[in-house]
Amino acid sequence: MKSKISARTFLLTLSIAVAALFTACDKKPEGGASGGKKKLAYVTNGVDPFWNTAAAGVRAAEKKFGVECEVLMPPKGVVDQKRMVEGLLARGVDGIAISSIDPKNQIDLINEAASRCPLITHDSDAPESKRLCFVGMDNYKAGRAAGKLVKSALPQGGKVMIFVGRLEQLNSQQRRQGVIDELLDRPALTTGVTMKTDPNGFPLIGEKFTVLDTRTDNFDYARAKANAQDAMASVPDLACMVGLYAYNAPQCMEAAKEAGKIGTMKIVSFDEQEAVLQGIADGTVVGTISQQPYYYGFESVRILAGLANGDKSVLPKDGFLEVPIVEVTKANVEKFRVDLKKMQEAGK
Amino acid sequence: MKKLLGIFGLFVFIFVFTALRSPNFLSAYNLQNLVGWTSLFGIISIGAAFVIITGGIDLSIGSTVGLVGSLLSWLLMHKGWSEPAALLAVLAVSLLIGLSHGLLITKMRLQPFVVTLCGLLLYRGLARFVTDDESQGFGSAHDGLRRIAIGKLDVVGGFAVPVSVFIMVGIAVAAAIFLNRTIWGRYLLALGRNETAARYSGINTDRMKITAYVICSLLGGVGGILFSLNLNSIQPSGLGEFYELYAIAAAVLGGCSLRGGEGTILGVIIGTAVMRVLYNAINILGIPTHLEFAIIGTVILAGVIADELVKRIATKRRAVRALSGEP
Numbered sequence: 001m002k003s004k005i006s007a008r009t010f011l012l013t014l015s016i017a018v019a020a021l022f023t024a025c026d027k028k029p030e031g032g033a034s035g036g037k038k039k040l041a042y043v044t045n046g047v048d049p050f051w052n053t054a055a056a057g058v059r060a061a062e063k064k065f066g067v068e069c070e071v072l073m074p075p076k077g078v079v080d081q082k083r084m085v086e087g088l089l090a091r092g093v094d095g096i097a098i099s100s101i102d103p104k105n106q107i108d109l110i111n112e113a114a115s116r117c118p119l120i121t122h123d124s125d126a127p128e129s130k131r132l133c134f135v136g137m138d139n140y141k142a143g144r145a146a147g148k149l150v151k152s153a154l155p156q157g158g159k160v161m162i163f164v165g166r167l168e169q170l171n172s173q174q175r176r177q178g179v180i181d182e183l184l185d186r187p188a189l190t191t192g193v194t195m196k197t198d199p200n201g202f203p204l205i206g207e208k209f210t211v212l213d214t215r216t217d218n219f220d221y222a223r224a225k226a227n228a229q230d231a232m233a234s235v236p237d238l239a240c241m242v243g244l245y246a247y248n249a250p251q252c253m254e255a256a257k258e259a260g261k262i263g264t265m266k267i268v269s270f271d272e273q274e275a276v277l278q279g280i281a282d283g284t285v286v287g288t289i290s291q292q293p294y295y296y297g298f299e300s301v302r303i304l305a306g307l308a309n310g311d312k313s314v315l316p317k318d319g320f321l322e323v324p325i326v327e328v329t330k331a332n333v334e335k336f337r338v339d340l341k342k343m344q345e346a347g348k
Numbered sequence: 349m350k351k352l353l354g355i356f357g358l359f360v361f362i363f364v365f366t367a368l369r370s371p372n373f374l375s376a377y378n379l380q381n382l383v384g385w386t387s388l389f390g391i392i393s394i395g396a397a398f399v400i401i402t403g404g405i406d407l408s409i410g411s412t413v414g415l416v417g418s419l420l421s422w423l424l425m426h427k428g429w430s431e432p433a434a435l436l437a438v439l440a441v442s443l444l445i446g447l448s449h450g451l452l453i454t455k456m457r458l459q460p461f462v463v464t465l466c467g468l469l470l471y472r473g474l475a476r477f478v479t480d481d482e483s484q485g486f487g488s489a490h491d492g493l494r495r496i497a498i499g500k501l502d503v504v505g506g507f508a509v510p511v512s513v514f515i516m517v518g519i520a521v522a523a524a525i526f527l528n529r530t531i532w533g534r535y536l537l538a539l540g541r542n543e544t545a546a547r548y549s550g551i552n553t554d555r556m557k558i559t560a561y562v563i564c565s566l567l568g569g570v571g572g573i574l575f576s577l578n579l580n581s582i583q584p585s586g587l588g589e590f591y592e593l594y595a596i597a598a599a600v601l602g603g604c605s606l607r608g609g610e611g612t613i614l615g616v617i618i619g620t621a622v623m624r625v626l627y628n629a630i631n632i633l634g635i636p637t638h639l640e641f642a643i644i645g646t647v648i649l650a651g652v653i654a655d656e657l658v659k660r661i662a663t664k665r666r667a668v669r670a671l672s673g674e675p
Contacts (some may be wrong), residue, residue, distance in 0.1 A: 049483040075476075178407070200637075212634075217637075222578075234370060259377060
């Protein structure tokens with residue numbers, strides 16, 4: 001029943017396949033802009049509502065600058081991100097904006113992409129790569145701003161716990177350090193990849209504040225909630241919970257609500273999830289630090305569109321375009337909400 | 349019951365160890381959380397146990413949880429469905445998932461691993477597609493419905509038991525009766541042990557297998573409903589990820605053999621409780637979270653090794669006793 005392939009047929013097929021492979025590799029992929037609009041790509045570091053707001057900025061900029069920009073959200077971290085960038089390079093694009101998940105170890109991939117088309121980073125930088133510029137915010141500064149919110153809510157001090165998805169990422173390390181340094185009244189650091197961070201797992205004791213450990217959940221919401229519950233169970237006099245990722249504070253709120261501590265437990269948040277904004281309006285959340293992701297998307301596309309058309313003047317000085325953070329508290333939450341809704345509508 | 353002694357011993361050990369190290373562990377608040385999470389994970393683990401007892405595997409449990417959870421809030425919040433309609437719809441979806449698994453595995457003779465692995469990808473993809481990959485949630489609406497996941501019933505002694513515990517106990521009792529007191533339970537165990545023999549003795553093995561997959565996915569769906577109601581913030585790409593591993597691990601820890609034919613519902617619940625107590629203990633004792641996987645892996649492995657050694661010694665003794673003719 002089995003039909004055998006002769007050695008000659010096998011070798012012939014193999015050599016044809018290899019030859020085909022070489023010719024295919026030799027051919028440079030053609031630029032996406034075969035007439036019509038320039039094609040750009042906006043690559044995020046994961047799937048998150050945060051990125052939907054950024055995508056709204058991308059959509060708005062697409063219309064304004066007459067380009068097409070694909071938004072790619074890698075669901076599984078570094079591996080997916082690499083696959084997506086390779087796919088883009090194979091198809092050919094006129095510009096890529098990427099949020100680097102692992103800035104130190106993704107340099108090869110980023111440089112490879114940067115050698116083929118204009119490439120900028122957004123949200124999370126890869127300073128040692130050949131990216132043309134970085135659009136983002138200073139996460140350390142944002143952390144300090146969150147620390148200030150904690151101080152405003154607890155002038156007499158108290159015990160604070162930090163919750164985050166992953167601590168490997170540079171932005172979470174910088175935010176965490178910012179919160180810690182502000183609460184322990186340390187002088188401001190200059191940030192960078194080599195920034196020294198306090199080890200996790202030991203309480204850091206300051207004059208008024210004690211920062212207990214930082215709990216991670218690997219983006220599992222159930223774990224995030226359980227972490228908040230366990231924190232309240234193990235530290236009965238816990239005064240404040242700081243959620244470094246968008247979903248952390250909403251889970252802290254759920255846990256506090258069930259424990260009957262909503263309102264008394266001070267919760268400080270990052271980003272702009274609806275539950276948090278509602279909490280700020282209701283007075284159950286102290287405030288949140290918004291990075292304005294809409295502008296990440298908008299500014300990235302603006303710069304890439306300029307570069308794709310040969311205009312280098314769009315590049316910011318020093319290669320860093322700082323998108324200012326916004327502190328949202330009860331005083332400005334309603335206006336912030338209205339603006340956010342407007343932006344999201346504009347992106348549709 | 350004897351088989352459960354090992355895992356129960358491990359549970360008691362972790363429990364007592366943590367309680368001695370931290371007084372807060374035994375606080376009513378912490379115990380409520382602990383039993384609450386154990387019930388949610390317990391429900392999906394019971395489902396996993398049914399499939400494992402037939403000698404099969406279901407890798408799509410986590411994705412089923414994700415799809416059902418996402419669909420529920422999407423139907424309620426975006427499509428304006430009524431609560432009963434949405435609940436019925438998502439349960440029907442999970443039932444269909446189980447039915448198609450069962451049919452593909454029995455009638456098409458496909459491997460359970462392949463079918464449910466494809467399911468894992470398919471349902472996750474569907475959840476993300478239907479919801480446009482946007483986070484779902486109930487906001488402050490549907491508080492009444494959410495009570496089945498986060499509500500608590502006061503019992504005597506000031507200890508409020510989460511409603512989800514009653515749901516889990518109800519399911520567990522029904523499952524245990526089904527498995528141990530009905531003829532279908534016998535059939536399930538028999539076909540898990542030796543499918544050919546079971547078929548030759550007149551058991552409709554295909555129908556029993558399909559039933560097992562339907563139960564598994566249906567309980568995955570119930571889990572999806574409860575998880576989404578509990579969390580109130582559902583990410584279609586993330587809800588339930590890897591939960592099939594928690595479920596399978598809990599079932600196997602609780603005495604289910606991956607070769608099929610063995611397993612008890614009580615064991616599965618204890619297996620689930622061991623996992624949850626470990627996670628909780630790590631937080632309560634303030635052990636850094638990046639150590640948690642290492643600790644959970646080590647403790648469980650040590651427990652299983654100890655259990656195996658004790659069993660071996662017992663068998664040897666029995667053999668010696670039998671040889672020497674003692675009663």
